[in-house]
Amino acid sequence: LTVTAPQGFVASGVHARIRKEKRDLALVRSLVPATGAAMWTQNRVLAAPVVVSKHHLELAQPQAVVVNSGIANAATGEQGITDAATTAEHAGSLLGLAPEQVIVLSTGVIGAPLPMDRVLAGLDAASTALSADGGPDAAEAILTTDTHPKTSVSHGAGFTVGGMAKGSGMIHPNLATMLAVVTTDYPLEPGEAIDFLRPTVALSFNAITVDGECSTNDAVVLLSSGAAQIERTPATDAAFAAALHTVCAELSHAIVADGEGATLLAEISVSGAASDDEAKAIAQRIATSPLVKTALFGRDANWGRVLMAAGSAPFNGGYAQLDPALVSLSYNGTPVLVDGAPQNVEPPVDGATCTIELELGLGSGTAGYLTSDLSYDYVRINAEYRS
Amino acid sequence: LTVTAPQGFVASGVHARIRKEKRDLALVRSLVPATGAAMWTQNRVLAAPVVVSKHHLELAQPQAVVVNSGIANAATGEQGITDAATTAEHAGSLLGLAPEQVIVLSTGVIGAPLPMDRVLAGLDAASTALSADGGPDAAEAILTTDTHPKTSVSHGAGFTVGGMAKGSGMIHPNLATMLAVVTTDYPLEPGEAIDFLRPTVALSFNAITVDGECSTNDAVVLLSSGAAQIERTPATDAAFAAALHTVCAELSHAIVADGEGATLLAEISVSGAASDDEAKAIAQRIATSPLVKTALFGRDANWGRVLMAAGSAPFNGGYAQLDPALVSLSYNGTPVLVDGAPQNVEPPVDGATCTIELELGLGSGTAGYLTSDLSYDYVRINAEYRS
Numbered sequence: 212l213t214v215t216a217p218q219g220f221v222a223s224g225v226h227a228r229i230r231k232e233k234r235d236l237a238l239v240r241s242l243v244p245a246t247g248a249a250m251w252t253q254n255r256v257l258a259a260p261v262v263v264s265k266h267h268l269e270l271a272q273p274q275a276v277v278v279n280s281g282i283a284n285a286a287t288g289e290q291g292i293t294d295a296a297t298t299a300e301h302a303g304s305l306l307g308l309a310p311e312q313v314i315v316l317s318t319g320v321i322g323a324p325l326p327m328d329r330v331l332a333g334l335d336a337a338s339t340a341l342s343a344d345g346g347p348d349a350a351e352a353i354l355t356t357d358t359h360p361k362t363s364v365s366h367g368a369g370f371t372v373g374g375m376a377k378g379s380g381m382i383h384p385n386l387a388t389m390l391a392v393v394t395t396d397y398p399l400e401p402g403e404a405i406d407f408l409r410p411t412v413a414l415s416f417n418a419i420t421v422d423g424e425c426s427t428n429d430a431v432v433l434l435s436s437g438a439a440q441i442e443r444t445p446a447t448d449a450a451f452a453a454a455l456h457t458v459c460a461e462l463s464h465a466i467v468a469d470g471e472g473a474t475l476l477a478e479i480s481v482s483g484a485a486s487d488d489e490a491k492a493i494a495q496r497i498a499t500s501p502l503v504k505t506a507l508f509g510r511d512a513n514w515g516r517v518l519m520a521a522g523s524a525p526f527n528g529g530y531a532q533l534d535p536a537l538v539s540l541s542y543n544g545t546p547v548l549v550d551g552a553p554q555n556v557e558p559p560v561d562g563a564t565c566t567i568e569l570e571l572g573l574g575s576g577t578a579g580y581l582t583s584d585l586s587y588d589y590v591r592i593n594a595e596y597r598s
Numbered sequence: 599l600t601v602t603a604p605q606g607f608v609a610s611g612v613h614a615r616i617r618k619e620k621r622d623l624a625l626v627r628s629l630v631p632a633t634g635a636a637m638w639t640q641n642r643v644l645a646a647p648v649v650v651s652k653h654h655l656e657l658a659q660p661q662a663v664v665v666n667s668g669i670a671n672a673a674t675g676e677q678g679i680t681d682a683a684t685t686a687e688h689a690g691s692l693l694g695l696a697p698e699q700v701i702v703l704s705t706g707v708i709g710a711p712l713p714m715d716r717v718l719a720g721l722d723a724a725s726t727a728l729s730a731d732g733g734p735d736a737a738e739a740i741l742t743t744d745t746h747p748k749t750s751v752s753h754g755a756g757f758t759v760g761g762m763a764k765g766s767g768m769i770h771p772n773l774a775t776m777l778a779v780v781t782t783d784y785p786l787e788p789g790e791a792i793d794f795l796r797p798t799v800a801l802s803f804n805a806i807t808v809d810g811e812c813s814t815n816d817a818v819v820l821l822s823s824g825a826a827q828i829e830r831t832p833a834t835d836a837a838f839a840a841a842l843h844t845v846c847a848e849l850s851h852a853i854v855a856d857g858e859g860a861t862l863l864a865e866i867s868v869s870g871a872a873s874d875d876e877a878k879a880i881a882q883r884i885a886t887s888p889l890v891k892t893a894l895f896g897r898d899a900n901w902g903r904v905l906m907a908a909g910s911a912p913f914n915g916g917y918a919q920l921d922p923a924l925v926s927l928s929y930n931g932t933p934v935l936v937d938g939a940p941q942n943v944e945p946p947v948d949g950a951t952c953t954i955e956l957e958l959g960l961g962s963g964t965a966g967y968l969t970s971d972l973s974y975d976y977v978r979i980n981a982e983y984r985s
Contacts (some may be wrong), residue, residue, distance in 0.1 A: 254917070286938075288923070321902030422888045423887075425906070501976075502809065515673060523811075525912060530641070533642040535642070585888075590974050
């Protein structure tokens with residue numbers, strides 16, 4: 212049931228004709244006063260709904276989320292801001308909420324205006340269709356070129372976390388891209404949601420890549436209805452954090468596995484770095500290297516490329532620390548390099564997953580990163596596609 | 599005649615059987631006491647010849663350069679250092695030079711040892727073959743998967759600059775990659791060569807990309823025989839700087855045009871940035887974006903992707919400054935975005951070149967970057983190739 216799995220939520224997904232076929236407008240709302248938070252793309256070019264929703268979050272606790280697919284409402288100037296604000300206003304009036312209690316998200320083509328007549332009529336329909344079984348329709352409505360819906364539910368003792376996401380590449384062909392809405396009935400005070408969301412996003416949505424791009428529309432929203440009415444303790448908080456992480460990690464995993472043209476999912480694991488930040492810089496550099504990714508497509512344990520990438524990971528205006536004489540590297544558990552010495556083995560890279568473990572021997576910094584391979588289909592999808 | 603075009607130089611290129619077919623060992627030497635300098639890859643993983651040659655340059659002015667293709671002598675541990683030092687020593691003994699007067703460069707497979715018997719026998723043959731006509735043989739011997747030699751000669755008033763380069767991608771499939779040797783008869787005092795080399799490399803070899811990779815072996819070497827014996831003035835210095843830049847720019851251009859799988863060469867030009875450094879960060883981010891590069895392969899003026907990339911250019915731990923409302927963008931001279939407003943035009947992207955001009959409206963920072971498109975062939979070459 213995705214976002215309607217936790218108590219207190221209703222949702223819907225309708226076809227507003229923003230896209231030709233397929234549901235394209237999702238609505239999620241809490242039936243009781245909710246708390247929430249969001250994390251946003253760091254791109255300097257922010258889509259209009261991101262600008263408007265960030266502002267709304269400063270003014271009020273979010274009670275509902277509107278998501279449209281098909282048009283990103285990015286690079287649309289003043290009109291785009293007005294359209295995003297109008298969307299929130301209309302949703303609010305339908306739901307009995309102030310505009311600032313509504314979060315608006317968009318994903319789709321950059322540079323095109325929202326067809327507001329269709330969006331507003333779609334909102335009327337979505338509002339009527341709201342139901343406690345509406346999660347799957349909503350999860351479908353937010354997709355663009357994804358090949359299937361991405362959903363996850365995790366049950367704790369007396370509470371539930373549910374989520375839906377879209378994304379098939381950190382950014383899409385002219386589409387803007389990764390969105391996730393996570394709901395829970397675990398009770399949170401206003402202002403607390405961000406403290407739970409930030410650390411888990413760092414380890415999930417911010418530790419995946421398909422092509423290293425960073426979209427104008429990326430957003431993760433967490434809403435809590437508090438309807439579970441359980442007694443909070445440090446232990447239940449920890450259980451909630453764990454359930455939230457399970458949902459975010461599953462959604463992230465699903466996004467990479469459905470990466471554009473992906474035939475393989477690789478888990479990059481870096482340890483022994485001078486710091487966690489340097490470990491992350493190195494893991495990200497490996498995960499975004501076209502040479503590493505094409506080798507994975509070729510099912511080739513081409514460790515020289517991993518080493519080359521690791522040695523040139525941007526960090527603090529230079530490169531992250533690495534001493535080649537101390538480096539050990541393994542593919543799927545088979546060492547290919549031990550303390551800088553090549554082992555003259557060729558571990559098989561077959562199947563749909565691969566783990567690459569790099570130990571730097573410098574300190575205690577660690578990081579993980581999920582990535583996909585770079586295939587002919589990635590080129591085809593992104594060279595041929597123009598919506 | 600490439601590196602033998604300036605007076606005072608001899609060169610040769612022989613087949614030392616490091617590679618199966620094709621010349622694979624080049625030798626360049628100055629017949630009179632030379633001065634010189636080099637610039638090296640910043641990768642933390644340095645190939646053995648880079649380590650040894652950097653040390654040699656600290657001890658003496660360079661008089662000769664040995665380049666082998668086929669084996670990069672990178673990730674080869676202590677043995678690699680010994681092999682690079684032995685190569686310099688043997689070349690020195692053949693040429694009547696101290697080992698530290700010899701620069702050694704290697705390009706080819708990472709993680710494999712140099713076949714030293716073949717290298718040393720090859721050096722004997724290369725030393726015998728040295729001639730004032732040997733430039734083209736040398737230019738051929740340094741190539742790996744390049745489809746043709748890259749050479750350039752520029753004549754000033756009474757002096758000449760000549761160069762050869764290899765590279766077909768900033769880094770190659772398991773090969774390590776961009777090398778250039780530039781010679782001149784323009785007289786330079788010891789220590790001066792680097793002052794001429796550094797600024798022109800920043801604008802040429804350091805402003806190109808094929809896939810954003812940074813190799814373990816990249817190097818640019820400048821040798822001056824001083825044989826032109828002209829009277830130096832500020833005006834002749836400026837003329838020399840211009841000729842040097844012409845040669846470096848032509849070699850850089852040739853490398854990108856011969857980029858792996860490249861079907862199009864794109865010139866990215868950024869102006870109006872808050873600073874030159876930020877302009878360069880933005881130009882580089884656009885030039886390395888897989889989405890921008892696949893769109894170019896599809897001959898699609900997909901400006902939304904350029905804007906997305908520009909808005910997420912890493913700079914000082916964040917992103918370079920950019921205000922979407924001030925941005926203007928054009929393809930081949932046709933504006934697609936003016937002060938943030940889309941122009942609803944679709945400029946044709948056809949032929950083998952494309953210029954993308956981005957004006958940020960923030961300050962006076964400018965930068966240029968050359969890049970290639972990302973094609974099926976790039977994936978094929980890098981997924982299938984394993985030497």
